[in-house]
Amino acid sequence: MQTKILLDEEQIPKKWYNIQADLATPLDPPLHPQTKKPVVPADLAPIFPMELIKQEVSRDRYIDIPDEVRDIFRLFRPSPLFRAHRLEKFLKTPAKIYYKWEGGSPSGSHKTNTSVPQAYYNMKEGIERIATETGAGQWGSALSFATKIFDLDCTVYMVRTSYEQKPYRKIMMQVYGAECLSSPTTRTQSGRAMLEKDPDTPGSLGIAISEAVEDAATHDNTHYSLGSVLNHVCLHQTIIGLEAKEQLAMVEEYPDIVIGCVGGGSNFAGISFPFAGDKITGKHPDVRILGAEPAACPSLTKGLYAYDFGDVAGFTPLMKMFTLGHDFVPAAIHAGGLRYHGDSPIVSKLVHEKVMEAVAYHQNEVFLAAQTFARTEGIIVAPESAHAVKAAIDEALICKKTGEAKTILFNNSGHGNFDMSSYDAFYQGKLVDYEYPAELVKEALAHLPAIP
Amino acid sequence: MGEDILKEAGITDYLVVYEYLGQSTAQDTKRATQIMVEQGCDLILFCGGDGTARDIFDVVERRIPLLGIPAGVKMYSAVFAVNPVIAAELICDDTSIVLRDAEILDVDEDAYRAGELKTCLYGIARVPALPGKTQHAKQVFEEADEERAKDEIARFMGEVIKPDTLYILCAGTTTEAIARHLGIEKTLLGVDVIQNGTLVARDVDEKTLLRLIEKENDVRVIVSPIGAQGFIFGRGNQQISAEVLKKTGLSGVIVVATPHKLRDTPLLYIDTGDPILDAAFGESIPVISGYRIAQRKAIFHQGTCVT
Numbered sequence: 188m189q190t191k192i193l194l195d196e197e198q199i200p201k202k203w204y205n206i207q208a209d210l211a212t213p214l215d216p217p218l219h220p221q222t223k224k225p226v227v228p229a230d231l232a233p234i235f236p237m238e239l240i241k242q243e244v245s246r247d248r249y250i251d252i253p254d255e256v257r258d259i260f261r262l263f264r265p266s267p268l269f270r271a272h273r274l275e276k277f278l279k280t281p282a283k284i285y286y287k288w289e290g291g292s293p294s295g296s297h298k299t300n301t302s303v304p305q306a307y308y309n310m311k312e313g314i315e316r317i318a319t320e321t322g323a324g325q326w327g328s329a330l331s332f333a334t335k336i337f338d339l340d341c342t343v344y345m346v347r348t349s350y351e352q353k354p355y356r357k358i359m360m361q362v363y364g365a366e367c368l369s370s371p372t373t374r375t376q377s378g379r380a381m382l383e384k385d386p387d388t389p390g391s392l393g394i395a396i397s398e399a400v401e402d403a404a405t406h407d408n409t410h411y412s413l414g415s416v417l418n419h420v421c422l423h424q425t426i427i428g429l430e431a432k433e434q435l436a437m438v439e440e441y442p443d444i445v446i447g448c449v450g451g452g453s454n455f456a457g458i459s460f461p462f463a464g465d466k467i468t469g470k471h472p473d474v475r476i477l478g479a480e481p482a483a484c485p486s487l488t489k490g491l492y493a494y495d496f497g498d499v500a501g502f503t504p505l506m507k508m509f510t511l512g513h514d515f516v517p518a519a520i521h522a523g524g525l526r527y528h529g530d531s532p533i534v535s536k537l538v539h540e541k542v543m544e545a546v547a548y549h550q551n552e553v554f555l556a557a558q559t560f561a562r563t564e565g566i567i568v569a570p571e572s573a574h575a576v577k578a579a580i581d582e583a584l585i586c587k588k589t590g591e592a593k594t595i596l597f598n599n600s601g602h603g604n605f606d607m608s609s610y611d612a613f614y615q616g617k618l619v620d621y622e623y624p625a626e627l628v629k630e631a632l633a634h635l636p637a638i639p
Numbered sequence: 640m641g642e643d644i645l646k647e648a649g650i651t652d653y654l655v656v657y658e659y660l661g662q663s664t665a666q667d668t669k670r671a672t673q674i675m676v677e678q679g680c681d682l683i684l685f686c687g688g689d690g691t692a693r694d695i696f697d698v699v700e701r702r703i704p705l706l707g708i709p710a711g712v713k714m715y716s717a718v719f720a721v722n723p724v725i726a727a728e729l730i731c732d733d734t735s736i737v738l739r740d741a742e743i744l745d746v747d748e749d750a751y752r753a754g755e756l757k758t759c760l761y762g763i764a765r766v767p768a769l770p771g772k773t774q775h776a777k778q779v780f781e782e783a784d785e786e787r788a789k790d791e792i793a794r795f796m797g798e799v800i801k802p803d804t805l806y807i808l809c810a811g812t813t814t815e816a817i818a819r820h821l822g823i824e825k826t827l828l829g830v831d832v833i834q835n836g837t838l839v840a841r842d843v844d845e846k847t848l849l850r851l852i853e854k855e856n857d858v859r860v861i862v863s864p865i866g867a868q869g870f871i872f873g874r875g876n877q878q879i880s881a882e883v884l885k886k887t888g889l890s891g892v893i894v895v896a897t898p899h900k901l902r903d904t905p906l907l908y909i910d911t912g913d914p915i916l917d918a919a920f921g922e923s924i925p926v927i928s929g930y931r932i933a934q935r936k937a938i939f940h941q942g943t944c945v946t
Contacts, residue, residue, distance in 0.1 A: 482935075511931070515931055516930070518932045549935060616905075619898070619901070620936075621928075621935075622925055622933050622934070622935050624931065624933040627799050627927070628931055630799055630801065631795070
């Protein structure tokens, strides 16, 4: 009964998979926030290295992973693929559940898959400092690790609720030598404006992004780095799905369902794009690809597919994506990493075109699923990853009803070892089942005057 | 002071410690409580409203726990059990009683008549609580300022409210904040009706409501549950009868409450007098608690296990 399916270090993929090459129609271009015209590389150059800008728009199917990056990846990749025998047995399901375990990286999540190459490309172009935002702290700690490896300084704007709820994440960033600030801060104009408007704001990813972008745009030696949403981030994360595909092939499997949790969409993209590519190109047209998001911030299931800003202040380009509105500040759920109003434009397009689908869950049912997983498989997952666990369990239970032995693959994106206060809240009955009142919002939007 | 009721119920094991003449007054409540304290009682169980709670608290303060059995009047204090059955559950096992703090509030009726709700905090009593029904630690940030939460709810409702639709605004400070946001002066403890940004009728009774909504195609009810007890309908807003709700339809009910109130209100209740209608509300309901934010809250139905 094989439980772990492992690859050698030499089998770390040498190329990332770029799904833009296989899209039926090109992505709608990002638009300049002021001119509303498509952005050109020169617009992005003040905050991103040119190599990442090229990756952002590339339509090459495969893009080389630099050897220096693969050398760092040796610390934690290839990640193991597990067969969840005990969970299957507990659920009494005929389904076969596999999960890719990304919690073994230095910072405890999949985020290092992109923080390492991003820090590398910035270092190569002579940048001295990177500014970024973080929701739950996973991205901030991953970038802190990567910048230290390449001898760069790092400033992290951490969403205020997470800063308070997860003090160990900020200490982790300190260990890696980064500066971690509670966002909104008084350091940036956008942060000060938010605090003036609402001193008690819980903060949000949208606000923190505004601050980090402003920081980068106003310092010559500083670039900005984003941990999700953008095409190049999703590209870097495809290493997860590429490895998983190899590992499943070793046991002669191909998934019927691929699942990931969705905030900005990068880990979902990472596990699913190599399989979504097979679906689009007709190699495996029947594979289902399912994103699991929080009911409190259900952009894919309840959002509007439209151009919107990536941040609250409107500094970023407008992107065509599923959005709840860039000024929407989601409820302070414990899966802080999923509190984002929008979604990756590629993921959004694929959901819009029904290549992918999505489901939304409340907090308590998600933590209950996480508890089941911990008590069967042993791993205490992050609240974000618990959404994927919940979806995998639900799909396995459907198989139990239908008697189908489907193969389910999900991305277990990170550990929850710093999230014990969230589990404690669950056990004390203090978790609020927040949700987005979609019908009322729809009514509100229906009779509001159109904004030109 | 209840002896006749005990007799009627067949209960004989009791002691009469105080008798009064004529109409009972607040002083009688206080004197009776004082004697009970002197007799060494461990819990004061009373039937009444906020005034009675205040009178008893004057005597026992935090030394002896108290618990109110709801008596069908407006009760803003958090010392009341949801109903007599729950009150019995709370005290039936005296080895496992857990005490919690509960605010005693009282409404200044004179101020209310002048259109102002003055619910001052009178004291913090000790009441029996079922473990698991009590919330402990505070939530951060978004519950830090209840007034801010009301403004956020009002901002969202301001976007939701449509032209031509008739809105029934129930009692409370949250619905009052919505009216204020719309520039409408609302009664605080009454049910008011608005349409197209103007007040159609204030402090209406059921009959007036039924007349007002008779020819309307689209009627909505915006209601906030009573704090701590959790009643959406059936306590304090009897004007919103089953007949009214049948006209508005369940989809026309918009429940609003601040996170603060919801934190202290683990379950919601509906008691319209029509069990079929009550059941139609289902197991849970979304409650608007911020700008484009709702909380899914369980509705308690008779026969459901409370833990």
